[in-house]
Amino acid sequence: MNNIVEFLGQTAQAFPTVNAVEDGQQHLNYQQLAQRVEALGNWLQQQQVACVALHGGNSIDWVIVDLACHAANIVCLPLPLFFTPQQIRSCLEQAGAELLLSEELLLPGQCKLDLDEALPGVVAWPLPERFHCWELPFNSTEQLPEGTKKITFTSGSTGSPKGVCLSRDHQWRVAQSLADAIAIAHPKHLCLLPLSTLLENIAGVYSPLLCGGTVVIPTDAQRGMLGSSNLDSPRLLQCIAEVKPHSMILIPQLLRLLVAACQQGWQAPPSLKFVAVGGGRVDPQLLNNARQLGLPVYEGYGLSECGSVVALNTPTTSYIGAAGKILPHCQVRIEKQEVVVSGACHLGYAGDADSWYPNEVYTGDLGHCDADWLFIDGRRKHLLISSFGRNISPEWVESVLMSEPLLNQCVVVGDDKPYLCALLSASSIVQDQQIADWIKTANSQLPDYAQIRQWLRLNDKQLLPYMTANGRLQRARLLQAFETQIDTLYQSNPLSN
Structure with missing residues (x-):
């Protein structure tokens, strides 16, 4: 996909009545989308920046910024809304972002960035109302592998953001492969x-x-x-x-x-x-x-x-x-x-030159x-080995526990322990006895060494700081935070609950 504007224009000619994007406030056909993307892409090129950080909720405008970065041959750095200000600043520094677009006027201050007011002339570009815009004191020249056009940050198991660098061609090859497969x-x-x-x-x-x-x-x-x-x-x-x-x-x-x-x-x-x-x-x-x-x-x-x-x-x-x-x-x-x-490898991690240009990904x-x-x-890396020498994949046990929509979240623990325990959450309308009954049923589907003997109920608010954008719990951080409670589970009767 070398020219996104040209592609959108060709699609507009083939399907003139089809809306390309819709939200609760507006809809754009392919020609209108192409015009918006081209206009913003030209504006971004005029700013002479190499990396744009994008911080905002789902909207047509978000898509326009992303595609405009493609059109302008500029790196796009999407920032998850759930990232803390400290994580956001870390992402900006690692990527060497030079421009920040955000719906939150106070974001730079929260990230302890001393920035000037939004760029003058910003009213001339297509998205004046949703995004505030700031120049950043960073530089991406030596931070990114050559060919990077998208940086996706994942908090990972430690909570430290790690920027995966992707080329433009890689992204569109995956998209085309999916389009062909789903058909x-x-x-x-x-x-x-x-x-x-x-x-x-x-x-x-x-x-x-x-x-x-x-x-x-x-x-x-x-x-x-x-x-x-x-x-x-x-x-x-x-x-x-x-x-x-x-x-x-x-x-x-x-x-x-x-x-x-x-x-x-x-x-x-x-x-x-x-x-x-x-x-x-x-x-x-x-x-x-x-x-x-x-x-x-x-x-x-x-x-x-x-x-x-x-x-x-x-x-x-x-x-x-x-x-x-x-x-x-x-x-x-x-x-x-x-x-x-x-055949589908990232270019490496932002700010980590030793990781650049791998031929394979060890998953x-x-x-x-x-x-x-x-x-x-x-x-x-999540394999549990019990004190009886049994190797157990916690994801296997967790998938059984989550096979009925009673629980919201579940993490199985038990490394170097005599039995497995679970940290879990459920809706407030679910009673403890319902959970106990379900765990008994789930245990009947598992061999004895993989059954849950004890469990600790948490609420979703307690788990929120340990969630990724995809809804995954960050296991290592969670276990560290609730270490005392987990130890208590192994000091009581394992047949209770």
């Missing part, structure tokens, strides 16, 4: 995840645009998102029903919510053709339940270092229990049980391949 002409895609999440950015925006589709971008409030982990379930369900999309991307928690809603009588719109679920292992039983309830759900696998998606189940090629069929833009091999990906995930199908068996 829905002119899809209407509903963006439920934050656009700063690479998966939604590539699979939810770029891929539908390549197919001449429509990207629907509701605000956080419109789609029922209250912060990074709170959810207004009725509003989310109403949003889906009103938009009537062809496709969506879910994290496992959202899938459990939809399954629970269907079990209570809610019906997904018949327009739905493809619902991808990623961001964590999904229990095959939950997928089966979803499909029996009329949800066309398909599991996928990927990571930021590979441009998001590596393998995917689709309506024409689906294998429940598999992470997906390996997509044609990449190759996968197994080395000492670890999944290793080539840290354990897996195996059967023909073109990829199966994920666990994660090497």
